[in-house]
Amino acid sequence: xxxxRILSDGLRSGLGINAAVYALAAVGLNLQYGYTGLMNYGQxxxxxxxxxxxxxxxxxxxxxxxxxxxxxxxAAVGFGLLLGLPTLRLRADYLAIVxxxxxxxxxxxxxxxxxxxLTGGPQGxxxxxxxxxxxxxxxxxxxxxxxxxxxxxxxxxxLVTWALVVVVTFVMRRLVHSPWGRVLRAIxxxxxxxxxxxxxxxxxxxxSLVLGGAIGGLAGIMLVMDKQFVEPKLFESALTxxxxxxxxxxxxxxxMGPIAGGMLFWFFVSGSQGFLIEAVDNKFLGIHHVLQTxxxxxxxxxxxxxxxxVLVVFRPQGAFGSRDDVRxx
Amino acid sequence: MSGANESTLSSEVAAxxxxxxxxxxxxxxxxxxxxxxxxxxxxxxxxxxxxxxxHLEIPRHAITALIGPNGAGKTTxxxxxxxFDTPTAGHWSFDGHQIEGLRAYRIAQLGMVRTFQLTKxxxxxxxxxxxxLAARDQTGxxxxxxxxxxxxxxxxxxxRTRAMDLLHRFKLDSKADDFAATLSGGQKKLLEMARSLMxxxxxxxxxxxxxxxxxxxxxxxxxxxxxxxxxxxxxxxxEHDMDVVMxxxxxxxxxxxGSVIAEGTPESVAANAEVIDAYLGRVAGES
Numbered sequence: 001x002x003x004x005r006i007l008s009d010g011l012r013s014g015l016g017i018n019a020a021v022y023a024l025a026a027v028g029l030n031l032q033y034g035y036t037g038l039m040n041y042g043q044x045x046x047x048x049x050x051x052x053x054x055x056x057x058x059x060x061x062x063x064x065x066x067x068x069x070x071x072x073x074x075a076a077v078g079f080g081l082l083l084g085l086p087t088l089r090l091r092a093d094y095l096a097i098v099x100x101x102x103x104x105x106x107x108x109x110x111x112x113x114x115x116x117x118l119t120g121g122p123q124g125x126x127x128x129x130x131x132x133x134x135x136x137x138x139x140x141x142x143x144x145x146x147x148x149x150x151x152x153x154x155x156x157x158x159l160v161t162w163a164l165v166v167v168v169t170f171v172m173r174r175l176v177h178s179p180w181g182r183v184l185r186a187i188x189x190x191x192x193x194x195x196x197x198x199x200x201x202x203x204x205x206x207x208s209l210v211l212g213g214a215i216g217g218l219a220g221i222m223l224v225m226d227k228q229f230v231e232p233k234l235f236e237s238a239l240t241x242x243x244x245x246x247x248x249x250x251x252x253x254x255x256m257g258p259i260a261g262g263m264l265f266w267f268f269v270s271g272s273q274g275f276l277i278e279a280v281d282n283k284f285l286g287i288h289h290v291l292q293t294x295x296x297x298x299x300x301x302x303x304x305x306x307x308x309x310v311l312v313v314f315r316p317q318g319a320f321g322s323r324d325d326v327r328x329x
Numbered sequence: 330m331s332g333a334n335e336s337t338l339s340s341e342v343a344a345x346x347x348x349x350x351x352x353x354x355x356x357x358x359x360x361x362x363x364x365x366x367x368x369x370x371x372x373x374x375x376x377x378x379x380x381x382x383x384h385l386e387i388p389r390h391a392i393t394a395l396i397g398p399n400g401a402g403k404t405t406x407x408x409x410x411x412x413f414d415t416p417t418a419g420h421w422s423f424d425g426h427q428i429e430g431l432r433a434y435r436i437a438q439l440g441m442v443r444t445f446q447l448t449k450x451x452x453x454x455x456x457x458x459x460x461x462l463a464a465r466d467q468t469g470x471x472x473x474x475x476x477x478x479x480x481x482x483x484x485x486x487x488x489r490t491r492a493m494d495l496l497h498r499f500k501l502d503s504k505a506d507d508f509a510a511t512l513s514g515g516q517k518k519l520l521e522m523a524r525s526l527m528x529x530x531x532x533x534x535x536x537x538x539x540x541x542x543x544x545x546x547x548x549x550x551x552x553x554x555x556x557x558x559x560x561x562x563x564x565x566x567x568e569h570d571m572d573v574v575m576x577x578x579x580x581x582x583x584x585x586x587g588s589v590i591a592e593g594t595p596e597s598v599a600a601n602a603e604v605i606d607a608y609l610g611r612v613a614g615e616s
Contacts, residue, residue: 179461179469179481186451186462192413193449197463198437198528199470207472 001278008147010271014263017154017226020161021219023262025239026247027168028215033244034253035176036208037188039096042083043216043243045103048235049079050217051224052110056118058128065131069221076217079106080210088205095209103237111232124231132157132225154226161222165259168215173255184208185253245308251321260319265304272303338561345390346579354593354601357384364389364532364563365410365441370419372405379405380416381587387532392554392564394574394595397584398607403567404446406584407536411443412436424531438465442530446537446567450517450524452510456501459509459520460492461485463527492527499523499553515542515550522553533557535566539573551577575599583607 013019025043032038053075057068083102087095110119119125136156142149150158175181183204186194191201224230242265250261276296279287291299311318348361363386372380380402387393395403408414410421412433420429423441437443451459467488468474469481496502499519504512509520518538525533538554539547555577557564568574574581574595581598583591585607591598598604 174478175472175475178475178478179467179485180472180475182454182458182462183470186454189451189453190449192433192445193451194462195413195433196411196437196443196445196449197524198434198442198465199462200432200434211472 001282001284004147006271006274006278009274010267011148012144012150013270014267015148015158016150016266017158017161017222019262019266020158020165021223021226022243022246022265023165023258024161024168024219024222025216025243026250026258026261027165027172028212028219029243029247030212030253030258031172031175031184031215032208032212034247034257035181035188036184036205037092038205038209038212039092040099040209040212041096041237041240042099042101042103043213044235044237044239045099045106046076046079046213046216047220047223047239048103048106048110048232049075050214050220051230051234052119052125053217054221055125055128055224055230059120059125060118065129068128069218072221073214073217076214076220077210079217080213081206083213084206084209088202088209100237100240103235103240107232107235120231122232124229126229128230129225129228133228157222157226161226164218164222165262168218169255169259176255180204188253245304248318249308249311251318254318254320254322256320257318264319268304268307269300273297273300276300276303339559342390342559342561345388349388349391349579350594352388352593354591354597356589356592358386358592360386360388362389363387365421365423365565367410367421368419370406370409370421371417372402372409372414373417378587380409382406382419382584382589385582385589387563387565388580389563390558390561391579392558392566392577393580393582394578395565395567395582395584396569396571396574396598397590400586401584401607402587403584404536405587407443407534407567411441411534413443437528437530440529440531441534442525442528442532443534444518444521444525444536444538446540448514448517448521450509450512450520452508454509455506456496456509456512456520457489457492457505459524460496460527461488463524464488464491465528488527495523495526498556500549513543515546518542519546519550519553522550526557530562532563532565535564537567537569539568539570547573571599 025047029040029043032040050072054068054072057063057071058065083098087098109115111122113121115121133153133156136152138152138156140152142151143155144150183194183199187201187204195201223234246261246265247257249264250257250259273296276291276299277293278284280291280293345362352358352360365387367382367385370380370382371378397403405414409416412431422428423439426439428436428439454462467481467484468477469484474481493502493505496505499522501516501520501523509517512520522535522538539550542550551573554564554566578595581592581595582589583598583604590607591601591604
């Protein structure tokens with residue numbers, strides 16, 4: 001068993017692009033669900049809208065990439081308004097149903113033949129992210145420590161995405177510690193109490209949904225910058241649930257929650273994959289009798305699922321959460 | 330507030346209460362000065378008329394008790410008037426504003442603030458945060474204003490002074506930094522009342538403020554309610570405890586089966602045969 005390899009697999013992934021993109025998506029979800037109590041089960045839809053918004057703008061209209069970023073984010077804002085208008089006056093469950101359906105509908109819609117001219121259908125779009133890599137100031141080579149190394153290309157996407165996570169987290173810190181954030185936390189607990197004190201609850205919920213969705217859109221943009229192509233399959237609803245899982249792992253309604261959660265989640269996913277590969281190859285503890293190399297993909301997620309269950313039982317507040325906060329909910 | 334203003338205020342309150350005593354006690358009677366006027370209020374649930382009030386006026390600068398047996402429609406009427414429920418029919422105005430169709434938060438902003446039968450202290454916020462939340466016109470409560478910390482911190486500091494004064498008055502000041510979850514049921518009622526005052530309401534609507542409150546606390550709660558009137562606010566409250574009603578109210582409205590069946594001074598309502606029949610009689614019969 002090569003334990004260093006397992007550890008470095010985990011670390012590479014825990015610091016890598018997936019961790020950063022998921023952390024960014026989770027910052028948005030944390031605002032919506034963690035601080036405001038909005039059950040947005042369609043975060044994947046916000047990522048999709050951001051990603052396609054950007055890709056289509058470059059691909060169809062040939063506009064410069066920075067402008068396309070803005071279009072992507074604007075599209076996510078529009079999506080948030082569209083979902084929020086009919087649902088935010090209703091009970092919380094309605095938002096859950098509408099968001100998950102809308103995300104699924106969008107995924108199917110961009111896949112249709114009718115949309116193919118715009119979205120490329122199942123083939124998707126590529127070649128819209130070239131400028132992003134032309135901006136890369138990092139000299140060619142591999143960077144990192146030990147076995148944890150990234151190419152100059154990957155490092156560029158990773159650094160930009162983590163930088164966005166940090167910037168957005170600082171903005172969140174401003175917001176959640178302000179009276180605005182106080183209203184959101186109060187809404188999470190009891191909307192009617194907040195209404196009775198003269199606050200426009202629907203407007204606050206809308207701001208939270210749209211802002212969290214815009215951050216999700218940004219995460220979608222970075223996801224497809226890394227891939228350099230966009231296709232419907234990237235936005236399965238499993239994406240939304242992974243983001244929920246890592247948010248709970250890191251700690252709900254905590255500024256560090258998404259960051260810690262993103263890192264831990266991907267550390268565990270890739271670490272357990274590395275562990276299983278090593279274990280099967282080395283016939284570790286007789287594991288090769290029950291498991292073949294092809295099984296490892298799904299089994300690693302079972303292991304992560306199990307870890308999350310254990311966590312919820314023994315440490316419901318997550319890595320950075322506060323016990324009081326969980327108890328008082 | 331200067332001494333001159335205070336004495337003007339207290340004489341104003343006294344005059345309003347004296348004028349109210351001259352009003353004939355009958356359902357829907359007009360008052361010399363009404364802060365809240367409701368007409369043709371109806372709320373049907375399926376075929377059942379939960380509320381059917383032809384005309385009701387709530388007198389300014391007085392404590393009005395809303396009584397009636399269980400299921401009389403008191404809380405439903407509260408919900409309608411405060412915008413938390415939509416009536417099947419009806420018009421009502423508050424302090425000269427037509428407020429039917431306004432959303433609950435707009436009605437609260439106009440100065441008509443309610444509490445709830447099941448206390449809604451925000452447990453995950455500290456006692457002080459509960460109070461600060463309720464302050465009006467906070468710069469930091471807008472998405473843009475949140476990025477102006479110097480401005481909103483200064484505002485928060487001002488609100489904190491007022492909040493601590495109120496908490497002191499309600500004997501909650503030592504709890505200011507504790508989570509509201511740690512308060513007893515009675516203390517939560519006090520917090521809810523104190524919090525509603527942060528909105529600076531002219532009409533305070535209390536839904537069963539004494540329910541579930543330790544008897545030792547009831548007396549101080551009563552004093553607080555009277556204190557609200559004496560500082561120029563109008564109080565409308567729902568209550569079951571007849572002793573409480575008789576002690577502090579200036580005016581009593583009795584509902585049964587959705588309608589107002591009697592109103593008047595506490596003494597006149599207590600002596601009203603219909604009220605005794607609908608409400609007091611039943612209680613006396615049970616004991």
